[in-house]
Amino acid sequence: MKGTIIKSVGKLVVEKFGEEKWEQCLNVNGFDTDHVFLVRDDVDDAIVMKIINSLPEILGLTIQDIIDAFGDYWVNVYSPQIYHYYYQIYTSLKEFIFATPKIHNDITANIPNAVPPNFVFTWLNDKELKIEYYSKRNMVDFAIALIRGLAKYYNEKIDIQKKDNSAFVVYFETV
Numbered sequence: 001m002k003g004t005i006i007k008s009v010g011k012l013v014v015e016k017f018g019e020e021k022w023e024q025c026l027n028v029n030g031f032d033t034d035h036v037f038l039v040r041d042d043v044d045d046a047i048v049m050k051i052i053n054s055l056p057e058i059l060g061l062t063i064q065d066i067i068d069a070f071g072d073y074w075v076n077v078y079s080p081q082i083y084h085y086y087y088q089i090y091t092s093l094k095e096f097i098f099a100t101p102k103i104h105n106d107i108t109a110n111i112p113n114a115v116p117p118n119f120v121f122t123w124l125n126d127k128e129l130k131i132e133y134y135s136k137r138n139m140v141d142f143a144i145a146l147i148r149g150l151a152k153y154y155n156e157k158i159d160i161q162k163k164d165n166s167a168f169v170v171y172f173e174t175v
């Protein structure tokens, strides 16, 4: 997976929990404590998951807490700094959601081994949007947390109901 994901996890841990916790995480996962992940690195998926899965014990949180914190941090702190262009051109929650397949394809177009997730959208009625998630990585809970983060960014109230590991429904308050 692209290094930008784990770079963002590292920044989140350092900012919210302190440098020492991130060093501890690097250490237990076999990295030097001064290791720096770069945006364009190609990090093995298994290593990304190992790092994320080591965090509950190090931080004393549940894996769901970590996923929620990541979704919030990626959308509200990290990606507006690095990928601010998208936040300029997509000015509403719905626009941004529908642009996610294009954003992923754009960002990973020239990166060997990047296999971004894909999404298929179906309106069930004017307030309920079904989102199907396609990826072999089984990270639907991250997708849900990222959409929650986006709703916060655009100041919109939504509910999300997970259907299974490849689909969830977003309930909007306004049409």
Ligand code: HEM
Pocket: 001, 002, 004, 005, 079, 083, 086, 100, 103, 104, 107, 108, 113, 114, 115, 116, 117, 135, 136, 137, 138, 139, 140, 142, 143, 144, 146, 147, 150
């Ligand atoms: C500025 C916004 C975003 C950017 C730049 C971005 C970029 C990326 C990149 C580069 C990856 C790694 C792909 C790879 O290495 O193959 C990724 C993974 C992922 N993205 Fe995004 N993303 C953004 C927003 C979102 C949103 C809003 C969602 C919610 C649906 C989302 C869902 C995911 C998921 C679930 C993964 C994990 C990989 C997988 O499931 O296969 N992303 N994203």
